[in-house]
Amino acid sequence: MTAHALPDPADLGWALGRAVQRYQDLAARKLGALPSGIRGFRVLSTVAAGSGCSQLEIATHLGIDRTQMTYLVDDLATAGLLERQPHPTDRRARTLVLTATGEELLGHLERAMAEVEGYLMAELSAGERDTLRALLLRVSVAAAAEPAPNGDALGPCAAIEQLLG
Amino acid sequence: MTAHALPDPADLGWALGRAVQRYQDLAARKLGALPSGIRGFRVLSTVAAGSGCSQLEIATHLGIDRTQMTYLVDDLATAGLLERQPHPTDRRARTLVLTATGEELLGHLERAMAEVEGYLMAELSAGERDTLRALLLRVSVAAAAEPAPNGDALGPCAAIEQLLG
DNA sequence: TATTGTTATACTCTATAACTATA
Protein backbone atom coordinates (compact mmCIF):
# COMPACT_ATOMS: atom_id res chain seq x y z
CA MET A 1 0.00 0.00 0.00
CA THR A 2 2.11 2.89 -1.16
CA ALA A 3 0.80 6.32 -0.44
CA HIS A 4 -0.35 7.23 -3.91
CA ALA A 5 -3.36 9.50 -4.10
CA LEU A 6 -6.29 7.55 -5.41
CA PRO A 7 -8.58 9.40 -7.75
CA ASP A 8 -11.70 11.03 -6.43
CA PRO A 9 -14.05 10.11 -9.21
CA ALA A 10 -16.87 12.39 -10.20
CA ASP A 11 -17.84 9.47 -12.39
CA LEU A 12 -21.48 8.47 -12.17
CA GLY A 13 -20.64 5.02 -13.45
CA TRP A 14 -18.20 4.41 -10.63
CA ALA A 15 -20.71 5.57 -8.04
CA LEU A 16 -23.53 3.47 -9.50
CA GLY A 17 -21.36 0.39 -9.68
CA ARG A 18 -20.06 0.75 -6.16
CA ALA A 19 -23.51 1.39 -4.72
CA VAL A 20 -24.95 -1.66 -6.45
CA GLN A 21 -22.03 -3.79 -5.36
CA ARG A 22 -22.60 -2.81 -1.75
CA TYR A 23 -26.33 -3.25 -2.04
CA GLN A 24 -26.01 -6.75 -3.47
CA ASP A 25 -23.45 -7.68 -0.87
CA LEU A 26 -25.63 -6.59 2.04
CA ALA A 27 -28.77 -8.06 0.53
CA ALA A 28 -27.17 -11.43 -0.19
CA ARG A 29 -26.12 -11.69 3.43
CA LYS A 30 -29.59 -10.71 4.64
CA LEU A 31 -31.55 -12.97 2.32
CA GLY A 32 -29.58 -16.08 3.13
CA ALA A 33 -31.34 -19.15 1.75
CA LEU A 34 -33.97 -17.33 -0.29
CA PRO A 35 -33.99 -18.88 -3.79
CA SER A 36 -32.28 -16.58 -6.31
CA GLY A 37 -31.57 -13.97 -3.65
CA ILE A 38 -32.39 -10.41 -4.64
CA ARG A 39 -34.06 -11.41 -7.87
CA GLY A 40 -36.21 -13.86 -5.98
CA PHE A 41 -37.22 -11.11 -3.59
CA ARG A 42 -38.09 -8.76 -6.42
CA VAL A 43 -40.23 -11.37 -8.12
CA LEU A 44 -42.13 -12.03 -4.89
CA SER A 45 -42.53 -8.31 -4.30
CA THR A 46 -43.78 -7.66 -7.82
CA VAL A 47 -46.15 -10.59 -7.77
CA ALA A 48 -47.67 -9.28 -4.56
CA ALA A 49 -48.04 -5.76 -5.91
CA GLY A 50 -49.40 -6.75 -9.31
CA SER A 51 -51.44 -9.77 -8.42
CA GLY A 52 -52.85 -11.53 -11.43
CA CYS A 53 -49.98 -10.54 -13.69
CA SER A 54 -48.50 -13.06 -16.10
CA GLN A 55 -44.92 -14.28 -15.92
CA LEU A 56 -44.00 -12.13 -18.88
CA GLU A 57 -45.42 -8.99 -17.35
CA ILE A 58 -43.42 -9.55 -14.19
CA ALA A 59 -40.30 -10.29 -16.20
CA THR A 60 -40.69 -7.19 -18.34
CA HIS A 61 -41.16 -5.00 -15.32
CA LEU A 62 -38.00 -6.35 -13.73
CA GLY A 63 -35.92 -6.31 -16.89
CA ILE A 64 -35.49 -10.08 -16.78
CA ASP A 65 -35.55 -12.29 -19.83
CA ARG A 66 -38.54 -14.62 -20.02
CA THR A 67 -36.27 -17.67 -20.27
CA GLN A 68 -34.73 -16.81 -16.91
CA MET A 69 -38.10 -16.11 -15.40
CA THR A 70 -39.00 -19.77 -15.84
CA TYR A 71 -36.12 -20.83 -13.60
CA LEU A 72 -36.81 -18.14 -11.02
CA VAL A 73 -40.46 -19.15 -10.76
CA ASP A 74 -39.50 -22.82 -10.63
CA ASP A 75 -37.25 -22.23 -7.63
CA LEU A 76 -39.72 -20.01 -5.79
CA ALA A 77 -42.53 -22.47 -6.44
CA THR A 78 -40.43 -25.40 -5.23
CA ALA A 79 -39.78 -23.45 -2.03
CA GLY A 80 -43.54 -23.11 -1.63
CA LEU A 81 -43.59 -19.32 -1.89
CA LEU A 82 -45.76 -18.88 -4.99
CA GLU A 83 -47.87 -20.84 -7.43
CA ARG A 84 -48.57 -20.84 -11.14
CA GLN A 85 -52.25 -20.67 -11.97
CA PRO A 86 -54.05 -20.69 -15.31
CA HIS A 87 -54.58 -17.23 -16.73
CA PRO A 88 -58.32 -16.40 -16.80
CA THR A 89 -58.43 -15.17 -20.40
CA ASP A 90 -55.24 -16.37 -22.11
CA ARG A 91 -54.56 -20.08 -21.96
CA ARG A 92 -50.93 -19.63 -23.02
CA ALA A 93 -50.10 -17.50 -20.01
CA ARG A 94 -49.68 -18.34 -16.34
CA THR A 95 -50.78 -16.14 -13.50
CA LEU A 96 -48.54 -15.94 -10.46
CA VAL A 97 -49.92 -15.76 -6.92
CA LEU A 98 -48.20 -15.94 -3.55
CA THR A 99 -48.93 -18.77 -1.17
CA ALA A 100 -49.74 -18.07 2.46
CA THR A 101 -46.13 -18.86 3.32
CA GLY A 102 -44.97 -16.55 0.55
CA GLU A 103 -47.04 -13.67 1.88
CA GLU A 104 -45.82 -14.19 5.40
CA LEU A 105 -42.21 -14.38 4.28
CA LEU A 106 -42.55 -11.31 2.07
CA GLY A 107 -43.47 -9.27 5.12
CA HIS A 108 -40.20 -10.23 6.77
CA LEU A 109 -38.27 -9.72 3.56
CA GLU A 110 -39.56 -6.20 3.11
CA ARG A 111 -38.47 -5.23 6.59
CA ALA A 112 -35.11 -6.88 6.02
CA MET A 113 -34.56 -5.06 2.75
CA ALA A 114 -35.59 -1.76 4.33
CA GLU A 115 -32.77 -2.33 6.79
CA VAL A 116 -30.39 -2.92 3.91
CA GLU A 117 -31.45 0.30 2.23
CA GLY A 118 -31.09 2.21 5.46
CA TYR A 119 -27.62 0.83 6.02
CA LEU A 120 -26.58 1.61 2.45
CA MET A 121 -27.72 5.24 2.82
CA ALA A 122 -26.47 5.61 6.38
CA GLU A 123 -24.45 8.69 5.38
CA LEU A 124 -27.52 10.60 4.28
CA SER A 125 -30.14 12.46 6.26
CA ALA A 126 -33.77 11.37 6.03
CA GLY A 127 -34.53 14.15 3.58
CA GLU A 128 -31.54 13.31 1.43
CA ARG A 129 -32.57 9.67 1.33
CA ASP A 130 -35.98 10.62 0.02
CA THR A 131 -34.39 12.88 -2.58
CA LEU A 132 -32.02 10.16 -3.76
CA ARG A 133 -34.85 7.65 -3.94
CA ALA A 134 -37.07 10.03 -5.90
CA LEU A 135 -34.40 11.07 -8.40
CA LEU A 136 -33.23 7.52 -8.97
CA LEU A 137 -36.81 6.41 -9.43
CA ARG A 138 -37.47 9.02 -12.10
CA VAL A 139 -34.36 7.97 -13.99
CA SER A 140 -35.24 4.30 -13.71
CA VAL A 141 -38.88 4.66 -14.69
CA ALA A 142 -37.78 6.47 -17.83
CA ALA A 143 -35.14 3.83 -18.50
CA ALA A 144 -37.64 1.01 -18.07
CA ALA A 145 -40.05 2.73 -20.46
CA GLU A 146 -37.65 2.37 -23.39
CA PRO A 147 -35.79 -0.90 -22.78
CA ALA A 148 -33.48 -2.51 -25.29
CA PRO A 149 -35.33 -2.00 -28.59
CA ASN A 150 -34.24 1.62 -28.92
CA GLY A 151 -31.08 0.57 -30.69
CA ASP A 152 -29.64 3.83 -31.96
CA ALA A 153 -30.36 5.93 -28.92
CA LEU A 154 -26.69 6.77 -28.83
CA GLY A 155 -24.44 5.80 -31.68
CA PRO A 156 -21.12 4.12 -31.02
CA CYS A 157 -18.01 6.19 -30.46
CA ALA A 158 -16.24 6.16 -33.80
CA ALA A 159 -12.86 7.14 -32.36
CA ILE A 160 -12.61 3.80 -30.57
CA GLU A 161 -12.68 1.78 -33.74
CA GLN A 162 -10.22 4.17 -35.37
CA LEU A 163 -7.67 4.01 -32.60
CA LEU A 164 -8.01 0.28 -32.02
CA GLY A 165 -8.66 -0.88 -35.55
CA MET B 1 -50.44 -7.81 -22.68
CA THR B 2 -53.46 -7.75 -20.45
CA ALA B 3 -54.24 -4.50 -18.72
CA HIS B 4 -53.10 -5.39 -15.24
CA ALA B 5 -51.74 -2.55 -13.19
CA LEU B 6 -48.02 -3.03 -12.79
CA PRO B 7 -46.61 -2.05 -9.44
CA ASP B 8 -45.07 1.36 -9.00
CA PRO B 9 -42.14 0.35 -6.85
CA ALA B 10 -40.76 2.67 -4.21
CA ASP B 11 -38.07 0.04 -4.01
CA LEU B 12 -34.54 1.42 -4.10
CA GLY B 13 -33.23 -1.92 -5.27
CA TRP B 14 -35.47 -1.91 -8.31
CA ALA B 15 -34.44 1.62 -9.21
CA LEU B 16 -30.74 0.92 -8.76
CA GLY B 17 -30.94 -2.25 -10.80
CA ARG B 18 -32.85 -0.63 -13.63
CA ALA B 19 -30.55 2.38 -13.74
CA VAL B 20 -27.46 0.21 -13.88
CA GLN B 21 -29.03 -2.00 -16.53
CA ARG B 22 -29.71 1.03 -18.69
CA TYR B 23 -26.31 2.51 -18.04
CA GLN B 24 -24.52 -0.69 -19.01
CA ASP B 25 -26.66 -1.08 -22.08
CA LEU B 26 -25.94 2.42 -23.33
CA ALA B 27 -22.27 2.25 -22.42
CA ALA B 28 -21.74 -1.11 -24.11
CA ARG B 29 -23.16 0.32 -27.32
CA LYS B 30 -21.00 3.43 -27.05
CA LEU B 31 -17.77 1.67 -26.18
CA GLY B 32 -17.95 -0.83 -29.01
CA ALA B 33 -14.65 -2.64 -29.40
CA LEU B 34 -12.99 -1.32 -26.23
CA PRO B 35 -11.54 -4.33 -24.38
CA SER B 36 -13.70 -5.25 -21.37
CA GLY B 37 -16.14 -2.42 -22.03
CA ILE B 38 -17.10 -0.34 -19.03
CA ARG B 39 -14.58 -2.01 -16.77
CA GLY B 40 -11.87 -1.32 -19.30
CA PHE B 41 -12.89 2.32 -19.39
CA ARG B 42 -12.82 2.60 -15.62
CA VAL B 43 -9.38 1.07 -15.41
CA LEU B 44 -8.06 3.53 -17.99
CA SER B 45 -9.74 6.40 -16.21
CA THR B 46 -8.38 5.40 -12.82
CA VAL B 47 -4.88 4.82 -14.15
CA ALA B 48 -4.90 8.30 -15.64
CA ALA B 49 -6.14 9.91 -12.44
CA GLY B 50 -3.84 8.01 -10.10
CA SER B 51 -0.74 7.67 -12.19
CA GLY B 52 1.89 5.54 -10.56
CA CYS B 53 -0.60 3.36 -8.74
CA SER B 54 -0.09 -0.38 -8.58
CA GLN B 55 -2.50 -2.89 -10.10
CA LEU B 56 -3.82 -3.76 -6.67
CA GLU B 57 -4.52 -0.15 -5.77
CA ILE B 58 -6.50 0.32 -8.96
CA ALA B 59 -8.37 -2.93 -8.37
CA THR B 60 -9.23 -2.05 -4.79
CA HIS B 61 -10.53 1.34 -5.81
CA LEU B 62 -12.78 -0.21 -8.44
CA GLY B 63 -13.96 -3.10 -6.30
CA ILE B 64 -12.40 -5.61 -8.68
CA ASP B 65 -10.63 -8.76 -7.54
CA ARG B 66 -6.92 -8.81 -8.23
CA THR B 67 -7.21 -12.01 -10.26
CA GLN B 68 -9.56 -10.30 -12.66
CA MET B 69 -7.38 -7.24 -12.82
CA THR B 70 -4.68 -9.33 -14.47
CA TYR B 71 -6.97 -10.16 -17.40
CA LEU B 72 -8.23 -6.60 -17.71
CA VAL B 73 -4.70 -5.21 -17.83
CA ASP B 74 -3.65 -7.94 -20.26
CA ASP B 75 -6.39 -6.96 -22.69
CA LEU B 76 -5.80 -3.25 -22.41
CA ALA B 77 -2.05 -3.72 -22.81
CA THR B 78 -2.55 -5.93 -25.85
CA ALA B 79 -4.68 -3.18 -27.36
CA GLY B 80 -1.78 -0.80 -26.80
CA LEU B 81 -3.63 1.47 -24.36
CA LEU B 82 -1.47 1.04 -21.26
CA GLU B 83 1.75 -0.55 -20.11
CA ARG B 84 3.05 -2.34 -17.05
CA GLN B 85 6.19 -0.82 -15.62
CA PRO B 86 8.34 -1.87 -12.68
CA HIS B 87 7.31 -0.26 -9.44
CA PRO B 88 10.01 2.14 -8.21
CA THR B 89 10.16 0.85 -4.63
CA ASP B 90 8.47 -2.56 -4.60
CA ARG B 91 9.74 -5.11 -7.05
CA ARG B 92 6.68 -7.32 -6.60
CA ALA B 93 4.32 -4.65 -7.84
CA ARG B 94 3.67 -3.22 -11.28
CA THR B 95 2.92 0.39 -12.02
CA LEU B 96 0.38 1.12 -14.73
CA VAL B 97 0.77 4.00 -17.13
CA LEU B 98 -1.21 4.98 -20.21
CA THR B 99 0.41 4.97 -23.61
CA ALA B 100 0.03 7.94 -25.93
CA THR B 101 -2.72 6.09 -27.74
CA GLY B 102 -4.36 5.32 -24.41
CA GLU B 103 -4.36 8.96 -23.42
CA GLU B 104 -5.77 10.06 -26.72
CA LEU B 105 -8.49 7.44 -26.61
CA LEU B 106 -9.37 8.24 -23.01
CA GLY B 107 -10.23 11.79 -24.04
CA HIS B 108 -12.76 10.45 -26.53
CA LEU B 109 -14.06 7.90 -24.04
CA GLU B 110 -14.69 10.51 -21.38
CA ARG B 111 -16.76 12.59 -23.77
CA ALA B 112 -18.62 9.47 -24.91
CA MET B 113 -19.41 8.42 -21.35
CA ALA B 114 -20.52 11.94 -20.49
CA GLU B 115 -23.06 11.56 -23.29
CA VAL B 116 -24.21 8.27 -21.79
CA GLU B 117 -24.67 9.88 -18.40
CA GLY B 118 -26.56 12.77 -19.90
CA TYR B 119 -28.83 10.43 -21.79
CA LEU B 120 -29.45 8.32 -18.72
CA MET B 121 -30.44 11.38 -16.68
CA ALA B 122 -32.33 13.06 -19.48
CA GLU B 123 -35.42 13.35 -17.29
CA LEU B 124 -33.64 15.49 -14.74
CA SER B 125 -32.78 19.18 -14.73
CA ALA B 126 -29.16 20.24 -14.51
CA GLY B 127 -29.50 20.92 -10.80
CA GLU B 128 -31.16 17.60 -10.15
CA ARG B 129 -28.39 15.79 -12.01
CA ASP B 130 -25.79 17.38 -9.78
CA THR B 131 -27.81 16.45 -6.72
CA LEU B 132 -28.17 12.84 -7.81
CA ARG B 133 -24.48 12.63 -8.60
CA ALA B 134 -23.49 14.12 -5.26
CA LEU B 135 -25.78 11.92 -3.16
CA LEU B 136 -24.82 8.77 -5.00
CA LEU B 137 -21.17 9.64 -4.62
CA ARG B 138 -21.47 10.07 -0.87
CA VAL B 139 -23.18 6.70 -0.56
CA SER B 140 -20.59 5.01 -2.74
CA VAL B 141 -17.56 6.54 -1.10
CA ALA B 142 -18.85 5.28 2.23
CA ALA B 143 -19.56 1.86 0.72
CA ALA B 144 -16.09 1.64 -0.78
CA ALA B 145 -14.52 2.58 2.55
CA GLU B 146 -15.79 -0.61 4.21
CA PRO B 147 -15.77 -3.26 1.51
CA ALA B 148 -16.43 -6.93 2.13
CA PRO B 149 -14.54 -7.63 5.35
CA ASN B 150 -17.21 -6.08 7.56
CA GLY B 151 -19.03 -9.39 7.75
CA ASP B 152 -21.66 -8.82 10.39
CA ALA B 153 -22.70 -5.36 9.36
CA LEU B 154 -26.24 -6.68 9.05
CA GLY B 155 -27.07 -10.11 10.30
CA PRO B 156 -29.12 -12.52 8.18
CA CYS B 157 -32.89 -12.49 8.38
CA ALA B 158 -33.74 -15.38 10.67
CA ALA B 159 -37.33 -15.65 9.49
CA ILE B 160 -36.15 -16.83 6.07
CA GLU B 161 -34.46 -19.91 7.42
CA GLN B 162 -37.44 -20.63 9.65
CA LEU B 163 -40.02 -20.43 6.88
CA LEU B 164 -37.90 -22.25 4.32
CA GLY B 165 -36.09 -24.66 6.61
C1' DT C 1 -48.21 -15.41 -38.27
C1' DA C 2 -47.22 -13.78 -33.51
C1' DT C 3 -46.93 -14.72 -28.55
C1' DT C 4 -46.38 -17.38 -23.80
C1' DG C 5 -43.85 -20.46 -21.63
C1' DT C 6 -40.39 -24.10 -21.63
C1' DT C 7 -36.07 -26.46 -22.62
C1' DA C 8 -31.29 -27.11 -24.12
C1' DT C 9 -26.91 -25.33 -25.52
C1' DA C 10 -23.12 -22.50 -25.25
C1' DC C 11 -20.83 -18.58 -23.71
C1' DT C 12 -19.35 -15.13 -20.32
C1' DC C 13 -18.43 -13.71 -15.95
C1' DT C 14 -16.87 -14.54 -11.36
C1' DA C 15 -15.08 -16.99 -7.18
C1' DT C 16 -11.58 -19.98 -5.38
C1' DA C 17 -7.31 -21.99 -4.72
C1' DA C 18 -2.56 -22.66 -5.88
C1' DC C 19 1.83 -21.03 -7.53
C1' DT C 20 6.07 -17.39 -8.07
C1' DA C 21 8.65 -13.72 -6.70
C1' DT C 22 9.46 -10.57 -3.65
C1' DA C 23 8.93 -8.13 1.10
Next chain:
DNA sequence: TATAGTTATAGAGTATAACAATA
Protein backbone atom coordinates in the same frame (compact mmCIF):
# COMPACT_ATOMS: atom_id res chain seq x y z
C1' DT D 1 5.04 -15.05 7.39
C1' DA D 2 2.62 -11.89 4.41
C1' DT D 3 1.90 -9.54 -0.02
C1' DA D 4 1.72 -8.50 -5.56
C1' DG D 5 0.85 -10.66 -9.43
C1' DT D 6 -0.27 -14.70 -12.25
C1' DT D 7 -2.51 -18.94 -13.70
C1' DA D 8 -5.97 -22.68 -13.81
C1' DT D 9 -10.24 -24.67 -12.52
C1' DA D 10 -14.93 -24.89 -11.57
C1' DG D 11 -19.31 -22.68 -10.72
C1' DA D 12 -22.83 -19.24 -11.35
C1' DG D 13 -25.01 -16.38 -14.31
C1' DT D 14 -26.54 -15.07 -19.02
C1' DA D 15 -27.67 -15.10 -23.98
C1' DT D 16 -29.35 -17.66 -27.93
C1' DA D 17 -32.09 -20.60 -30.52
C1' DA D 18 -35.57 -23.96 -30.92
C1' DC D 19 -39.88 -26.14 -29.52
C1' DA D 20 -45.01 -26.78 -27.99
C1' DA D 21 -49.32 -24.70 -27.10
C1' DT D 22 -52.31 -21.05 -27.92
C1' DA D 23 -53.81 -16.50 -29.84
